[in-house]
Amino acid sequence: MDLGIAGRTAAVAAGSAGLGLGSAKALAADGVRVAICGRDPDRLAAAAAEIEGEVLAITADLSNPAEGRSFVEQAIAGLGSVDILVTNAGGPPPGMFESTEIDAYQMAFDMNCKAMIEMCRVAIPPMRERGWGRVCAITSVGVKQPIPFLLASSVARAGLTSFLKITAREVAADGVTVNSAQPGSHWTDRVSKMMDRDQAGQSNPMGICGESDDFGSAVAFLCSEQAKFITGTGLLIDGGQATGLLD
Numbered sequence: 001m002d003l004g005i006a007g008r009t010a011a012v013a014a015g016s017a018g019l020g021l022g023s024a025k026a027l028a029a030d031g032v033r034v035a036i037c038g039r040d041p042d043r044l045a046a047a048a049a050e051i052e053g054e055v056l057a058i059t060a061d062l063s064n065p066a067e068g069r070s071f072v073e074q075a076i077a078g079l080g081s082v083d084i085l086v087t088n089a090g091g092p093p094p095g096m097f098e099s100t101e102i103d104a105y106q107m108a109f110d111m112n113c114k115a116m117i118e119m120c121r122v123a124i125p126p127m128r129e130r131g132w133g134r135v136c137a138i139t140s141v142g143v144k145q146p147i148p149f150l151l152a153s154s155v156a157r158a159g160l161t162s163f164l165k166i167t168a169r170e171v172a173a174d175g176v177t178v179n180s181a182q183p184g185s186h187w188t189d190r191v192s193k194m195m196d197r198d199q200a201g202q203s204n205p206m207g208i209c210g211e212s213d214d215f216g217s218a219v220a221f222l223c224s225e226q227a228k229f230i231t232g233t234g235l236l237i238d239g240g241q242a243t244g245l246l247d
């Protein structure tokens with residue numbers, strides 16, 4: 001399916017591996033010119049080599065929200081515009097109520113909420129002026145069904161999800177959509193550091209892990225021309241993990 005976005009431009013945060021890289025690959029395969037960021041220049045270069053076409057690789061540490069702003073500013077300078085913004089970052093370390101220090105909440109907020117808001121504050125105003133834009137935030141199934149051992153992450157992402165929902169309505173009339181892609185267990189570096197593949201697959205009734213490239217295809221669809229009437233929503237990509245009725 002032609003997504004109708006060939007020739008557009010995208011900034012994909014933390015596109016150096018995993019779900020971000022899958023998203024950057026899918027957008028580039030549809031003819032989008034892509035900028036990615038990550039902390040490690042060597043890793044960024046390796047990721048860029050996996051993505052079709054010319055890729056703008058920008059070093060940024062998103063644990064500092066100002067670097068989220070700077071990433072999008074540099075992407076706009078390098079690509080000429082950012083039509084599509086995919087917000088993403090690393091994930092906070094695991095922890096429950098007793099094991100989560102107070103500073104961990106601030107760190108999770110900075111990396112998984114405030115950095116995303118900074119990116120949106122740079123990217124969305126020019127999208128509104130041009131009358132076309134797509135924002136897709138990579139968040140988590142934990143937004144729909146909080147994950148007990150990822151307490152700080154769940155708290156930060158709930159805040160971001162409110163920001164996305166409210167912003168989506170404010171910018172809707174200008175042709176800008178704001179959505180999130182909510183992953184359940186995908187087999188990435190992050191997950192492989194916490195558990196083995198079989199364990200990760202047990203989180204959902206399919207008993208398997210999702211693949212980053214498939215996830216990226218779903219993100220690319222949310223950023224497509226055809227998705228112009230989809231806004232303010234969160235798409236679960238979780239193999240049926242979340243059990244609630246409200247989507």
Ligand code: NAD
Nearest residue numbers: 014016017018019061062063090091140185186188189190
């Ligand atoms: P990953 O660790 O495999 O890849 C993340 C990429 O971002 C890596 O290249 C990493 O080096 C980079 N990165 C990490 N911290 C960064 C920082 N501070 N600044 C810039 N770049 C940074 O992770 P993933 O599995 O692709 O997850 C992406 C996001 O999705 C995370 O926030 C994660 O918590 C969330 N998530 C993932 C899953 C899953 O199953 N993989 C499920 C739910 C939510």
